């Protein structure tokens with residue numbers, strides 16, 4: 281059979297952002313989005329781009345790491361790990377060598393963006409690829425890497441093209457290549473496209489995938505900082521994390537730290553989807569509460585509907601009930617609320633949505649994406665899915681809810697006591713939604729069992745508006 | 759192929775596996791045991807190493823597909839905005855279940871996980887191009903427009 285037809289692009293290569301900055305917010309990462317040709321080098325340089333790189337190249341790597349540490353920048357990929365500290369874990373030069381480290385080091389950019397509900401990195405890649413390249417160059421210099429790989433999820437065809445074009449442009453103008461900005465520092469950057477596997481967003485699975493293997497997470501330790509890509513010291517950072525770095529160097533750690541809270545510097549990109557009037561990516565201060573974000577910024581659910589549940593950080597994060605929404609969009613605050621900041625993917629469900637259906641779909645995702653290395657995850661995730669399917673379709677038995685909890689407990693007990701029973705956190709990510717949905721919305725599950733059917737006429741809710749008029753495009757972009 | 763290999767250290771040719779397989783797939787439509795063996799040989803690994811990769815990733819295909827591959831997202835955000843109903847609509851319209859190819863070899867319908875486009879849900883990829891904020895009507899118009 282012939283190869284699939286190559287289609288001409290049916291839409292402009294830049295997707296317009298659907299959200300915007302929250303009102304009155306200092307914009308860092310989304311500052312340039314929506315400007316004409318914002319993805320070109322000329323436009324980036326005209327806006328002060330690559331100034332921070334030149335400044336950084338005149339500093340020592342240790343001073344850069346110190347600056348990033350003081351900025352309180354924390355990883356935006358999911359775990360919220362302090363970025364400066366991560367960079368400092370790269371072993372120092374081996375003594376006896378002539379200054380050059382014995383093994384190469386690598387920087388890997390995590391652009392896998394596969395956590396359900398998350399769509400922010402895509403906008404960075406579309407609108408401001410040079411901010412990422414500048415952040416990569418600064419990070420590479422700080423950790424002594426001369427090669428950087430940008431791992432993009434396989435579906436990001438346009439984004440990969442844009443990134444490749446930006447890398448070529450940066451190289452042409454000497455911001456990448458053998459002599460970065462005339463400093464003598466050498467850096468090559470390459471795009472590496474994935475091929476469709478959620479697990480490759482996990483940093484060690486990403487490294488395996490980059491090495492040309494299946495995306496099977498590795499046992500840690502050793503951590504990538506010591507044994508990473510090709511057995512060499514490696515830093516893996518999220519796209520948004522690195523896109524923040526130029527601004528830190530340019531305007532200073534104190535300014536960046538001051539934008540955030542005591543323990544998390546800067547702003548955050550939040551992706552809001554589901555039952556809200558104005559879904560999209562919004563740059564918000566860490567202090568903003570989830571309720572402000574969902575109701576004030578995104579307009580809340582449609583007229584006459586009320587919020588039933590909110591997932592705050594991608595489908596792996598425990599769900600919150602409406603009375604729990606007065607929590608800041610910040611790592612510590614969300615952790616104290618029994619959930620996590622995760623990837624910033626906020627999914628809103630209004631009162632017409634069936635949470636059994638929702639949890640079934642979430643469980644189906646993890647069953648599909650488990651890599652199959654650990655028994656509790658490989659066997660438990662399809663079991664969770666099957667039990668929830670039965671509840672939703674009226675074929676469940678009375679004990680199924682308890683059974684569901686015991687299956688989830690076998691993957692990761694609740695509340696989680698440190699690490700779960702699996703190699704990587706996907707197992708925990710599969711079990712925690714089950715625990716939290718059942719704990720907070722038990723009556724809904726019991727109603728399904730009692731009535732032996734789904735009591736919702738349209739389980740995904742919002743029946744009339746489900747295909748409704750398209751949401752307005754690009755508000756608030758200068 | 760040489761351009762792909764140049765991105766990785768000379769002693770780590772295996773790293774070119776995904777780009778190489780995708781290149782071959784783009785030319786041939788899907789991956790046969792022969793092409794897998796060929797790629798493996800070029801990268802200096804056993805054919806099984808290419809085979810296990812080809813079956814691990816959802817975008818790599820070891821069976822033929824239609825000229826147009828429809829990858830519809832039905833993950834939570836999309837389904838909350840009508841994704842699952844869109845899937846039923848497409849199944850009815852094309853007359854094939856999820857995973858199926860129409861008898862004329864024109865369409866393959868697949869259900870995929872979150873495509874990182876949840877703010878413009880529901881979405882699908884048609885031969886790797888995104889189409890967003892879909893309704894049954896706009897999907898019909900899209901399919902009608904294809905040669």
Ligand SMILES: Cc1cc2nc3c(=O)[nH]c(=O)nc-3n(C[C@H](O)[C@H](O)[C@H](O)COP(=O)(O)O)c2cc1C
Pocket residue numbers: 354355356357358359360361363366390391392393394395478479480481482483484516517518519521522704705706709
């Ligand atoms: C199952 C799983 C999936 C993940 N997916 C992503 C992802 O798509 N993008 C990402 O940046 N980080 C993802 N992570 C987090 C990475 O493992 C890693 O923590 C992150 O890339 C580190 O970068 P940061 O410190 O800049 O956040 C995932 C983690 C797990 C366990």
Ligand code: SF4
Pocket residue numbers: 479496497649650651652653654655657658702703704705706707708
């Ligand atoms: S927890 Fe699941 S996804 Fe992670 S390594 Fe184990 S089996 Fe694979």
Ligand code: FES
Pocket residue numbers: 396397398831832833834835836837871872873874875876879880881
């Ligand atoms: S849920 Fe469909 S794109 Fe994210």
